[in-house]
Amino acid sequence: MSSNTMIPVTILTGFLGAGKTTLLNRILKAQHGHRIAVIENEFGPEGVDNDLLVREEGEQIVEMNNGCVCCSVRGDLVRILDELAAKRRTGKLNFDRVVIETTGMANPGPVCQTFFMDDSVAESYLLDGVVTVVDAKHGGQTLDEQAEAQAQVGFADRILLSKTDLVTPEEVAAIKARLVSINPRAPVKPVAFGDADVSDVLDIKGFNLNAILDIDPDFLAGLHEHSHEGDVSAFAFTSDKAFDGAKLDEFLSSIVQVFGESLLRYKGVLFIKGMDRRVIFQGVHMMMGSDMGKAWGKDKRSNKMVFIGRKLPRDVILKGLEQCLVS
Numbered sequence: 001m002s003s004n005t006m007i008p009v010t011i012l013t014g015f016l017g018a019g020k021t022t023l024l025n026r027i028l029k030a031q032h033g034h035r036i037a038v039i040e041n042e043f044g045p046e047g048v049d050n051d052l053l054v055r056e057e058g059e060q061i062v063e064m065n066n067g068c069v070c071c072s073v074r075g076d077l078v079r080i081l082d083e084l085a086a087k088r089r090t091g092k093l094n095f096d097r098v099v100i101e102t103t104g105m106a107n108p109g110p111v112c113q114t115f116f117m118d119d120s121v122a123e124s125y126l127l128d129g130v131v132t133v134v135d136a137k138h139g140g141q142t143l144d145e146q147a148e149a150q151a152q153v154g155f156a157d158r159i160l161l162s163k164t165d166l167v168t169p170e171e172v173a174a175i176k177a178r179l180v181s182i183n184p185r186a187p188v189k190p191v192a193f194g195d196a197d198v199s200d201v202l203d204i205k206g207f208n209l210n211a212i213l214d215i216d217p218d219f220l221a222g223l224h225e226h227s228h229e230g231d232v233s234a235f236a237f238t239s240d241k242a243f244d245g246a247k248l249d250e251f252l253s254s255i256v257q258v259f260g261e262s263l264l265r266y267k268g269v270l271f272i273k274g275m276d277r278r279v280i281f282q283g284v285h286m287m288m289g290s291d292m293g294k295a296w297g298k299d300k301r302s303n304k305m306v307f308i309g310r311k312l313p314r315d316v317i318l319k320g321l322e323q324c325l326v327s
């Protein structure tokens with residue numbers, strides 16, 4: 001399937017009670033012209049409660065009057081995605097995108113990986129972006145205490161800050177600064193009782209087109225020296241020199257082998273020697289992929305990469321990348 005027949009998927013994450021369901025309900029009721037299939041992902045932490053709990057299989061599909069399809073499912077995400085794609089192909093269900101609400105306690109990494117790792121899923125679906133809701137009142141404490149909450153912020157392409165009505169403007173500024181230090185890549189926007197712009201949630205092309213890097217080339221300027229708190233941090237690599245494609249390939253494969261566990265997200269626009277087009281590379285943990293981007297044409301050629309992860313050896317990675325440049 002070509003990318004324009006693929007079904008875009010948004011992963012909606014955020015800690016318990018952050019306001020995910022409030023946001024989803026708004027989106028499900030608004031008149032936006034999208035036919036969204038919502039998957040309420042109620043799996044617990046992998047393995048554990050599948051073994052401990054007797055799961056209610058089966059699913060409940062409700063069609064809303066704006067054309068959205070709400071699909072509450074428990075169980076295996078891959079199976080559900082395959083079933084939905086099959087129903088769409090045979091005309092039994094009509095939807096043009098999927099939103100997955102993940103359980104608040106979980107690291108969204110495994111859900112993201114599904115879209116790279118599982119062949120049948122990767123054939124029909126395209127991961128559009130990760131949207132994370134953070135509670136302005138309790139978010140700070142949650143980030144202190146829960147590694148999963150940090151991962152949710154680290155994975156985000158967009159961060160929506162809920163409950164700003166419950167705190168002072170100073171407190172809003174403080175939590176915003178903290179979110180930016182964990183993930184400088186994701187714009188942070190306040191959202192009151194789920195009242196987000198649909199365009200902040202859907203079709204953000206966070207994962208595929210590197211929208212941020214393409215639209216705002218200065219986004220990464222000044223990002224190198226970010227100081228980080230907690231475990232999750234980000235850093236960028238930029239250079240106007242071309243990469244030696246073979247060297248880079250080898251280096252990135254080894255980085256991903258060794259640090260895949262700690263790498264939450266990485267993405268970039270690459271300037272490779274001998275290539276007339278941009279190469280867009282991105283990944284989650286060990287799953288790395290690349291695509292051809294726009295032709296460089298007369299644009300100034302340069303490399304921009306961002307790495308987000310837990311306790312990453314920033315200097316080792318930056319130095320290694322430097323050595324892959326054509327001298």
Ligand SMILES: Nc1nc2c(ncn2[C@@H]2O[C@H](COP(=O)(O)OP(=O)(O)OP(=O)(O)O)[C@@H](O)[C@H]2O)c(=O)[nH]1
Pocket residue numbers: 014015016017018019020021022023103104162163164165166191192193194
């Ligand atoms: N004051 C205030 N309350 C909000 C806001 N957004 C959501 N809430 C409330 O926060 C509570 C939790 O919201 P939910 O949408 O259920 O949160 P959730 O992230 O889906 O929660 P889980 O499903 O438990 O993970 C509800 O009582 C909401 O009404 C907001 O902007 N301001």
